[in-house]
Amino acid sequence: MSDRAEDFFAPVRSSLAGIVGLSLLGAVTGVVPFVAVVELARTLLPALDGGAVDERRVWAIVVIAVAALFVGFAAAFTSAMVAHLVDARLQLSLRQRIVRHLQRLPLGWFDTRTSGTVRKLVENDVTALHQLVAHAIQDVVTAIAVPVICTVYLFTVQWQLALAALLPLVFAMVLYVLMMRGGVEKYRQYESAIERLSGATVEFVHGIAVVKRFGQLGRSHRRYRDETRDYVHFIGQWTRDSAAWFSVVEMVTSPVVVLVYLVAVGAWLVSAGTAEPIDVLPGLLLGLGLTGPVVKLGTSGQFLRNATKAQQSLAGFLALPPVPQAASPRVPAGHDVDVEDVSFGYDEEHRVLHDIAVACRPGTVTALVGASGSGKSTLAKLVPRFYDVSQGRVSIGDADVREISSPELYRSVGFVFQDVQLLRTSLRDNIRLSRPDATDDEVERAARAAQIHDRILRFDRGYDAVVGDDANLSGGEAQRVTIARALLADPPILVLDEATAFADPDSEAAIQAALSALAAERTVLVIAHRLHTIVGVDQILVLDGGRGVERGSHTELVAAGGRFARMWADYQANHARSRPEGVHG
Numbered sequence: 001m002s003d004r005a006e007d008f009f010a011p012v013r014s015s016l017a018g019i020v021g022l023s024l025l026g027a028v029t030g031v032v033p034f035v036a037v038v039e040l041a042r043t044l045l046p047a048l049d050g051g052a053v054d055e056r057r058v059w060a061i062v063v064i065a066v067a068a069l070f071v072g073f074a075a076a077f078t079s080a081m082v083a084h085l086v087d088a089r090l091q092l093s094l095r096q097r098i099v100r101h102l103q104r105l106p107l108g109w110f111d112t113r114t115s116g117t118v119r120k121l122v123e124n125d126v127t128a129l130h131q132l133v134a135h136a137i138q139d140v141v142t143a144i145a146v147p148v149i150c151t152v153y154l155f156t157v158q159w160q161l162a163l164a165a166l167l168p169l170v171f172a173m174v175l176y177v178l179m180m181r182g183g184v185e186k187y188r189q190y191e192s193a194i195e196r197l198s199g200a201t202v203e204f205v206h207g208i209a210v211v212k213r214f215g216q217l218g219r220s221h222r223r224y225r226d227e228t229r230d231y232v233h234f235i236g237q238w239t240r241d242s243a244a245w246f247s248v249v250e251m252v253t254s255p256v257v258v259l260v261y262l263v264a265v266g267a268w269l270v271s272a273g274t275a276e277p278i279d280v281l282p283g284l285l286l287g288l289g290l291t292g293p294v295v296k297l298g299t300s301g302q303f304l305r306n307a308t309k310a311q312q313s314l315a316g317f318l319a320l321p322p323v324p325q326a327a328s329p330r331v332p333a334g335h336d337v338d339v340e341d342v343s344f345g346y347d348e349e350h351r352v353l354h355d356i357a358v359a360c361r362p363g364t365v366t367a368l369v370g371a372s373g374s375g376k377s378t379l380a381k382l383v384p385r386f387y388d389v390s391q392g393r394v395s396i397g398d399a400d401v402r403e404i405s406s407p408e409l410y411r412s413v414g415f416v417f418q419d420v421q422l423l424r425t426s427l428r429d430n431i432r433l434s435r436p437d438a439t440d441d442e443v444e445r446a447a448r449a450a451q452i453h454d455r456i457l458r459f460d461r462g463y464d465a466v467v468g469d470d471a472n473l474s475g476g477e478a479q480r481v482t483i484a485r486a487l488l489a490d491p492p493i494l495v496l497d498e499a500t501a502f503a504d505p506d507s508e509a510a511i512q513a514a515l516s517a518l519a520a521e522r523t524v525l526v527i528a529h530r531l532h533t534i535v536g537v538d539q540i541l542v543l544d545g546g547r548g549v550e551r552g553s554h555t556e557l558v559a560a561g562g563r564f565a566r567m568w569a570d571y572q573a574n575h576a577r578s579r580p581e582g583v584h585g
């Protein structure tokens, strides 16, 4: 385990020691009644020959056995309870750490992750640790302590029989090791087969509409069928390979076989005069219990492997660097957004933006245009610091965005990108998310400005309708709810994806009007896809392959006869039908 992985257990380390102690106590007291039976037999034996029985010793043995039983039950109960309480505390502290860390990660991290990634961390990985703390620790302690105690006792009684009792255990362990040869590799293959199968299943189910539409059902189904067949084949082969070993281990450790074997060894030792008949009894009673717990270690081993993987995955996540925060943060003086000679790459090798410069003033709209993949979204995302620039700087009111505290930055910059996120709560709370103290009137005003108020009123419960429950929204409607959310926060800088803002042709003109009004007091940066929407903006930055190739107003750029003029001519040729007027600064 790495140091960091051990950190997870720091808050509960003393309780874990308690679980180990209680499990040990349970193991010792679990063996005591068996020893008591042997001692009882030894004490009562003289009675068979008419001899005197030491009654005080009999009572002492009975009391000790009963007490051990009670202590054993109490220890098992308490350790299970403590283990579950510790587990609950550990899960809480881990989940809190995960959530705190999620809040400190760069927003860009979420761009390439699905909610499934986060769910796996919070649910599956934390649950894998639950198996370890709540169950595996007790099982492992018992599996080791019980055989050790039994063996020590057996050696004190009759060492030859003790040795004989150990033999099935040693034999089972050797077989187990042989059986597990190459197990790590097999397990890796098993996981990869599962991964491929679930990939094929998801592809088959998700893509079913598309593949049906294009008549490719056969191909998609074939991949699913092939992966299923490979998986079944792999499992079949693995089972066949290990079945013989398993059967032998099962046989060697089965109570009947061990009993018959120990009776035979005991009888031989007695007939040879090496052991007293009474000395065979502990071997029979305790020798039977030696192998069971060790076999159980196999299951606990699986829990341990899962827990180790979960620890690695959680440790990897928690080691992700958070957004660096300035030691002495600056407050922006104004709301000018300046992009100064900015270069950026998602990785070291591939630059996506090269030496871009643009100045966006309050009360103006700046549109970013360019072919798909030219870097519009990437540039826009540098303003709310989804990513940090590789070179140059992005500043707000002359303060580098890297020097502004995250809360201040998010107060200053509102953004609506294409991945619309609504929570499963009321529409009112969805809008109010950006300003929890907003009054109902303010929520309504924002919804009106985003052209979603009338639609909301058509739900039976209006603003109280719950998203995904009694409020089922179209893509465009959901986008307008997020616009309302951004408007309610009333940020002085707004970064918008035009595809998001004007997704719905019916309300396009109305939303454009609302945004134009907004732009009067704000610094607005719009990622433009449809050129007619930006005819009236203050400046257009044309991107090509991550470089700023032209900058100016629509009129200036068309008059210049360069790249934008060509784009505009093409656009007009392809979109001849009339359009509502665009965004104005």
Ligand SMILES: Nc1ncnc2c1ncn2[C@@H]1O[C@H](COP(=O)(O)OP(=O)(O)OP(=O)(O)O)[C@@H](O)[C@H]1O
Pocket: 111, 112, 346, 352, 370, 371, 372, 373, 374, 375, 376, 377, 378, 379
């Ligand atoms: N999260 C990411 N990780 C790695 N590369 C990315 C990531 N997001 C975008 N890119 C790459 O960066 C380049 C610019 O992409 P970007 O999304 O900024 O372009 P765009 O002009 O907004 O395109 P579109 O109009 O299609 O949205 C593309 O080559 C894209 O593949």
